[in-house]
Amino acid sequence: METFREEIRSLKGEGLYRQMRLLQGCQRSRVILDGREVLLLCSNNYLGLADHPLLKEAAIRGIAKYGVSSGASRLVSGTMELHEALEKRIARFKGTGAALLFNSGYAANTGIIPALAGKGDVIFCDRLNHASILDGSLLSRAKLVRFPHNDMPALRRLITVNETAGRRLIITEGVFSMDGDLARLPELVALKKEFDALLMVDDAHGAGVLGNGGRGAIEQFGILSGIDIQMGTLGKAFGSFGAYVAASEEIVDYLVNRARSFIFSTSLPPSVLAASLAAFDLVDSSEGALLRGKLATNVSFFRSALRSAGLDTMGSETQIVPVFVGEPERVMDFSQFLLEEGLFVQGIRPPTVPAGSCRLRCTIMATHDRRDLEQAIDAITRGAKKLGVI
Ligand SMILES: *Cc1c(COP(=O)(O)O)cnc(C)c1O
Numbered sequence: 001m002e003t004f005r006e007e008i009r010s011l012k013g014e015g016l017y018r019q020m021r022l023l024q025g026c027q028r029s030r031v032i033l034d035g036r037e038v039l040l041l042c043s044n045n046y047l048g049l050a051d052h053p054l055l056k057e058a059a060i061r062g063i064a065k066y067g068v069s070s071g072a073s074r075l076v077s078g079t080m081e082l083h084e085a086l087e088k089r090i091a092r093f094k095g096t097g098a099a100l101l102f103n104s105g106y107a108a109n110t111g112i113i114p115a116l117a118g119k120g121d122v123i124f125c126d127r128l129n130h131a132s133i134l135d136g137s138l139l140s141r142a143k144l145v146r147f148p149h150n151d152m153p154a155l156r157r158l159i160t161v162n163e164t165a166g167r168r169l170i171i172t173e174g175v176f177s178m179d180g181d182l183a184r185l186p187e188l189v190a191l192k193k194e195f196d197a198l199l200m201v202d203d204a205h206g207a208g209v210l211g212n213g214g215r216g217a218i219e220q221f222g223i224l225s226g227i228d229i230q231m232g233t234l235g236k237a238f239g240s241f242g243a244y245v246a247a248s249e250e251i252v253d254y255l256v257n258r259a260r261s262f263i264f265s266t267s268l269p270p271s272v273l274a275a276s277l278a279a280f281d282l283v284d285s286s287e288g289a290l291l292r293g294k295l296a297t298n299v300s301f302f303r304s305a306l307r308s309a310g311l312d313t314m315g316s317e318t319q320i321v322p323v324f325v326g327e328p329e330r331v332m333d334f335s336q337f338l339l340e341e342g343l344f345v346q347g348i349r350p351p352t353v354p355a356g357s358c359r360l361r362c363t364i365m366a367t368h369d370r371r372d373l374e375q376a377i378d379a380i381t382r383g384a385k386k387l388g389v390i
Contacts, residue, residue, distance in 0.1 A: 015328035016349055026051040028158025029367045031346055039372050041362045042346040046209050046319050047283070047291045048367035054282055055275040062274025070267040072323070075256070078266060079331070084231040084274035089280045094215065094246035095184070096232055100255055101244050101273075103265055105204050108243040109136040112231065113171070115254070116198060117142035120166035124155060124197075128176050130353075130358030133176065133202060149176075152187045158322070159195050168195055170232035174217030175210070176201035176354050178361060180313075180320030182217055184207075189226035205320060208237030214283045214292060234272075241272045269317035279292040295319055298373060302364055305377045311390040322359040323380060325389055331358035334383050342377040 011017040011025040025033040027050040029038045038259035047056055062082065072078035083101060090099035102108035113136030117123050122144040125133060128149045137144045145162050147155040158169065170192055172183040182202065192199040203216040211219025214237075218227060229251065245255065253261060281290050299319050306313055325331040331347035338345050338360075348361045361378070384390045 016331055021344070023342045025143045029365050029369075031344065033339075036342075038146055038339065038342050038344045038367075039375060040344050040365075041376055042344055043363060043365065044204075044205065044236035044239075045239055046237045046295060046363065046365055047239065047288070048365055049212065049237070049279055049282065052239060052279075053280065053375060055239055055278045058278035059271040059275040061318070062270040066270035066274075068271065069269050072267070073263065073265055075263055080267075080270065082277070083267060086273050086277050086280075089277055090188075090244050090246055092282055093284060095250040096230065096246040097251035099244050099246045100252045100259075100262065101242055101268055102259075102262060103242060104235070105130075105202070105231070105243040106135075106260040107265065108231050108233075108245060109133050109202065109248075109257035110139055112200070112229065112245055113137055113169070114140035115258035116140075116172070116200070116229070117167055117169045118376065119166065122162050122164045122168050123190065124149065124158060124168065124170045126172045126176075127369065128169060128179060129173055129320070130177055130189065130202060130204070133171055133173075137149070137245060142166075142169070150181070150184050152191065153186055156191060159191065159197070168197035170197050171200045171202070173199050174317075175207035175318050177205055178348055178359070179305045179322060180205075180318045181315035181316050182220065184316050185217060185227075189223060192226065192228075199226065201227050201246060202231045202232075203271055204233040204236055204243075205318065207232035208279075208283045208288075209292060209319060210290065212292075214288055234276045234279070238283065240276040240277060240279050243267045243274060261315060286375055291366040295364065298364045298366065298368050302362070302369075302373050302377065305373075305378065309377070309381045309384070311380070311384055319364045319381040321362045321364060323362060323384070323389075325360060325387075326356060326360050329360050330389070331360060334360055334387055334389070337383045337386065338379055341383070343376055343379050345380075 027045050030037050070078040087099045109132035117140045121139050122143050123137045125143045125146050127146045145158050147158050206216035208214045209218050230246040234240040303321050314322045328349040335347040345360050349358045
């Protein structure tokens, strides 16, 4: 046990030790942390659906009708009417031939990627892709080539020098989770066509939020085809839990037979499925459009105020607004200062982001009001001056 104690000591010494924070009550724009109300600025519940009455009522009705568990994996006896209904709903929303549920985004990426690529194939992965994409790629045993973030000429070069007789799989996030910038989807679609590669987009942070209809990064760019595998999560803007892939019928059929995290895991329970169905209806409604509009207004107010104050919000183009700090100790001091000011923001450190690029990761919600944002801008600006960030 001494070795673990030693490891923890060294994490603490490097400013990289992590701890969970306990929240009481619901996930809202203000939450109770250690018995005290604080403004929540680090949740992915972007549209505020996590405690929406329609989702809660749907979950309760789902339990009343179907119970609390699916009791088995999908290919055994764990496929219920709600799984089928939700998959149809997702495919209709995304405009694809089919959709398939996974138990989480992590499970989706570690299941989909090894199913699509293996020995002899090459995976081209944006350097800033989420840990679950990296883990899925490593698990696949395909050759892994990481390209510099959003650098299309570099990707082109790397595809050219990494010849293969097998498959090429290009993977990107739609909205990068720690930087809040967008993938270069039109260029990626062109490259994928030129080199006859498969293109997979993880839109965990874009789906529900971007585009007039909330279809995500693809709608933002007006891309109607060319993305073979669209992955998204249900625990972020959709306020529920789980994940999906939207793709052609053939790819979905193949994944049912080959994605191990799908095959060997008990399926999502009725409450989660019913809440997710209600979430898609909501996101797809005029109320959803209203929430997206409110979120966009909040984001531009918040980000332009921080930029005017001289802060570096990196490449942010979305509701994810990083504030560049640099070193781990300083970012932790910054988030501690903000907590004392009644603001809950996480400092992001390696291995989540590259060394030297520690940042506060602020996430904006549709349910923040002007007073919330003004309080946040004021506290962040004062903290940045106090800690010498500006
Ligand atoms: C959150 C996230 C995941 C994981 O999704 P979970 O449902 O939370 O497991 C995958 N990819 C990206 C880009 C994410 O941000």
